[in-house]
Amino acid sequence: MGSDLDMAQLRVFVTCTRSGSISRAATALGHSQPALSQQLRRLERTVGQPLLHRAATGVTLTKAGEALLPYAERILALSTQALGATGPAIQGHCGVGLLEDLTTAPLPQALADFTRMNPRATLELISGPGPVLREAYDKGRIHLALCDPSYLPEPPRWTVRLPMAWAAAPSLDITLDPLPLVLFSQPCRWRQPLLDSLEAAGRGWRTAFESTSVPGVRAAVRAGLGAAALLPATVEPGTAVHGLPVLPEVELGLIRRPGTEGDVLVDAVEAVLKRLA
Numbered sequence: 559m560g561s562d563l564d565m566a567q568l569r570v571f572v573t574c575t576r577s578g579s580i581s582r583a584a585t586a587l588g589h590s591q592p593a594l595s596q597q598l599r600r601l602e603r604t605v606g607q608p609l610l611h612r613a614a615t616g617v618t619l620t621k622a623g624e625a626l627l628p629y630a631e632r633i634l635a636l637s638t639q640a641l642g643a644t645g646p647a648i649q650g651h652c653g654v655g656l657l658e659d660l661t662t663a664p665l666p667q668a669l670a671d672f673t674r675m676n677p678r679a680t681l682e683l684i685s686g687p688g689p690v691l692r693e694a695y696d697k698g699r700i701h702l703a704l705c706d707p708s709y710l711p712e713p714p715r716w717t718v719r720l721p722m723a724w725a726a727a728p729s730l731d732i733t734l735d736p737l738p739l740v741l742f743s744q745p746c747r748w749r750q751p752l753l754d755s756l757e758a759a760g761r762g763w764r765t766a767f768e769s770t771s772v773p774g775v776r777a778a779v780r781a782g783l784g785a786a787a788l789l790p791a792t793v794e795p796g797t798a799v800h801g802l803p804v805l806p807e808v809e810l811g812l813i814r815r816p817g818t819e820g821d822v823l824v825d826a827v828e829a830v831l832k833r834l835a
Contacts, residue, residue, distance in 0.1 A: 565637060567601035568630040570594050571609060575627060578721035578790065579616040615804070616721070624795055628664060635668035635834055640675070649678035650823045654831075655691040655703030656683060657810065658772050662792045665704075665834050672830055679823050687770070689745060700815065701824050704831050706747055707811030714811030716832065722748070722805040723790045725797040727782040732802055736762035738784035740775050743768045751806040752787045759803035 573583040574594065584591040602609050609623035619627065656665060666683070673681055684694045688709030694700050695710055707714040726732055737756070741749060756763050766784035769775050772792055779786050779797055787805050812831060818824045 561604055563604065563630075563633070564601065565634070567597045567604070568633055570597040571601055571623075572627070572630050572634060574598065574610065574617055575619060575623070575790070576720065578618075578723075580612070618723075618798065618800075628667075631664040631834060632667060632671070635664065635830060636671060648676040648823050648826050650821070651680045651682065652702065652821075652823050652827050653682045653684065653694070653700045654827060655694055655700040655705060656685045657691075657705040658685050658687065659789050659792055660704060661685045662772060664791070665831070668830050668834055669827070672827070676823075676826070679826075681827065687745065688747070695813075695815070698815075701818050701821075702815070702828055702831065703813045704810060705813075706809065707813060708747065710813045712813045712816065715814050715828075717809055717811040719807040719809050720789055721807055722752070722787045723793050724785055724799045724802045724805065725776075725779050725788050725793045726785040726799045727780055727797060729782040730785060732785060732799055736764040737802075738766035739763050740767045740769070740778040740784040740786040741765055742775060743770045748787070748808050751808075755803050755805055761803055 570583065570587065573587055574580050577583045580594050580598070581591050584594050587594065598610065605622060605626065607622035608620050609626060610617040611620055654669065669681055669683065673679060682699065684691065684700060686694075688706050691700065691703050691705050692709050692711075695703060703710055707717065724732075730738070741752075753763065767775075767778040769778065772788075775786050775788070776792070776794055776797075778784065780794065785799065785802065789808075812828065814824065814828065
């Protein structure tokens, strides 16, 4: 690399990757699309390789982009945490509920870094499908939850819409009709929109495998049992595929327990979740 990495350029790169589109990233960051494109080109010149494949339908990561993404996300998270460490002392206990899909993303690492930088703070992470998080919330174990907001009683403080991506083993023939699918077992509110997108495109499908967990779905994909729709951060290298119907976006929301306003620890954890969601 020719010079140091620029934080603003890394933020543009990460936002484009999460949103799946430079135009959506421009809206999220409040900048023009040409300005973001220029930032991306500068970052690619610094790295010395293209980071994104650009197409009319959006952007996807190159091999170099896949390698840089986890570092970029961690750098941004550490920057947020370092700024927070100069403020009031952060201490206490905070329960965090995460949709299981997010446990393979950078969030667990960012929260682990947070606890190392704030040794007087204790985080309790609870992962699972919506009903599991609702039960933990009702029992008072969760102060913040990042999940499908429809499962929890409080309205979300903020929401983000994320693209979904197809994953399949190279050995799978994605032209098969019906298309074998690897699906999440019910309850899964993202399952029906996926099936609706296939039917709208005139693609037949059949259930080849069901699992309640992300590791189970990814293992079935690796084995070549079928194609799956996942958040981009959970698609394993070498399994991203194109040529299947466009998938719907899904909504995540951040729910915060009433009565935690002004809690320095909860404020700081919310900032980490918002930065990486």
